Amino acid sequence: MTPERLAQLTALRHALHQRPEVSGEEAETAAFIAEQLRGVAGRVLTGIGGHGVAAVFDSGQPGPTVGIRCELDALPILEMAGKPYCSQVPGKGHLCGHDGHMTMVLGVAQDLAQTPVSRGRVVLIFQPAEETGQGARDFRNDPQYAEIQPDFLFSLHNLPGLDLGAVELCSGPANCASRGMRVRLTGKTSHAAAPQDGLSPASAMAELMPALAALGPGGELTEDYALTTVTHAQLGAPTFGVAPGEAEMWVTLRTVSDARMAQLVDQAEALVRKVAADEGLGVVITYDDVFEACVNHPEAVQILAQACAQAGVQPRLTAVPQRFSEDFGQFAKGSKTAMFWLGSGVDHPQLHNPDYDFPDALIPVGAGIFLAAIHQVLDAPVTA
Template identity: 70%
Template sequence: MTPDTLARLTRLRHELHQTPELSGQEEQTAVRIADELRARGADQVLTGIGGHGVAGVFDSGQAGPTIAIRCELDGLPIQELSDAAHASRISGKGHLCGHDGHMVMVLGVADHLNQNRPQRGRVVLIFQPAEETGQGAIAYRADPKFSEILPDYVFSLHNLPGLALGNVQLCEGPANCASRGMKVVLTGKTSHAAAPQDGMSPADALALLMPQMAELGKGGPLDADFALTTVTHASLGEATFGVAPGQAELWVTLRTVADARMYSLIEEAEALVAQAASDQGLGFEITYEDVFEACVNASDAVDILSRSCTETGVQCEVTSTPQKFSEDFGQFGKDAKAAMLWLGSGVEHPQLHNPDYDFPDALIPVGIEIFVAAIQQVLSPINLR
């Protein structure tokens, strides 16, 4: 990569960083990405996939496998705290997970493909919406346009604070935990605060459920039995002194390594809610949001990424320990051999979703080189996979 190309990609990353859009709202980001793909000579640009998703296709016109490289379009509803000249210009929104950097790396792959067309098969560059809510990959795969670009291999990466800058961690098998947000609404009956006995308050049930939920999943080793429950929000009644409460809400994040353990954890958590509500004579409703299935890396795809790191001189640790946080990239593994790697953002770098997080520009060429090496492995004329 020439210094001019890197400088251009860095400027583009900064521009994307200044104008983040939330999950499901990535309209202008998608327009910009589609324009950038056309400018880089993509043979086909598909838009509106699963919402605002985009795909750029580089087709050799010859028989061969289809390899996809996936990144994310969305930002977060978090106010950025930064003095950087390229800080977010949108109040209350920020690219504080590094998706701006991920997009630019994939566009850097497009730069390479524009000058080095695939000799066989196809390369599809996937720009996916709504990763942060867990809905984007599901919607992208469900869109009829996806059948036109159905891949044999899919690769992705995510930057990882806490890991040395530019180093790679690659997980065999389960790579990211399953998780979902459980929202519990308890319903009783309000009464005057001077006569609480004439109402039906959910206060006791809420007070009971909060520690019960926290105890239900205590974490531990990241294996098939791992379960972690985190109480993230609770509310009771209205902010007034004159009314005894008639409704309460409890939000809990459920997290497991394996999908099977998630299903059993759901049953256990719902049983606790049903019992508490029954004991107090309350009605209840349970709904789920931000649902992520477990992300599992395919062994063939892991081998390709591991070799790509070796070929590009990137230090790579292959591990069997998954990340606790979730990723909807695992959805693509239902159609193809898929794997995601973790690219170090620096040991002392601010954590993902922190208000002072910013993607390290030094990672841009590293990610591009790894992806290009993976493409060359899969689409080499002598590769018989």
């Protein structure tokens, strides 16, 4: 990538960075992306699964469809990086690097326009609402997706703590499954001077918080790995005059596999219902931010490994998944998928930190690996 092109893409990244939009609200970001793609891609689809965008590069010749996926959404976090191009939207920021991911894929689009593929198709996916786990599900379920579903689909995420520009690639599980469990306990309020006339969920909450944590103690990332984290708890109203009659707890459940998640859900629900019944309380359990496990397909992993080598990066192969979750796993239902990790620097601020900022030096690295993966599939010899 020439210095001039990198400067142009960096300016695009900074423009995206200044106007972050959170999950489900990415209308302006999607319009910006679609505008960049018109006149570059042969076809641009919009409104996929919400604000999703897709660019199609069709050679007109038979062959597989290769997809590259990135994310549109930002986070509801105040940015404190102090950069001249920092967020202009109070309380919101691109503090996960999705602005950089989009920019890499825009770079891929520019290259494909200059050097079209000779067979098959390339589909570039700009997916909304990754941070809530809902975006990939809605994108896949949109009728427009059936027209463009790739045979192979690749993605990346930048990774602080890994050397700048280094690549880590998992064979098998790549990201943990997770979900937010919301537990609502209901009893009966009373005057604080006569708590015996009400039914407080305080004892049940006090019992459940350590008991739920004990169900998932964490540890090594094996098939049996389970982690439960109490992230929020509220008992009654903030007042001294009322003995509480309701309580709410939020608990994040995390496992390596979907099968282990199903077991953990059953265990957690059984525990909650038993404690509530013992205390005579009503209980309602709901779930938010549901992420299925992300598992890399072996054939897609092999293609990415070869693409990295072609792009001049030697990937580190590992069997240990990341603890955090990604909704990219949804796309494995119908496509051979793989995600790789691109190092943001050993001492780089962590994802979702208020001082995080995507390193612009990664733009040509990620774009180069994606392009190499595309050509690895579409330039492969056709066998009878």
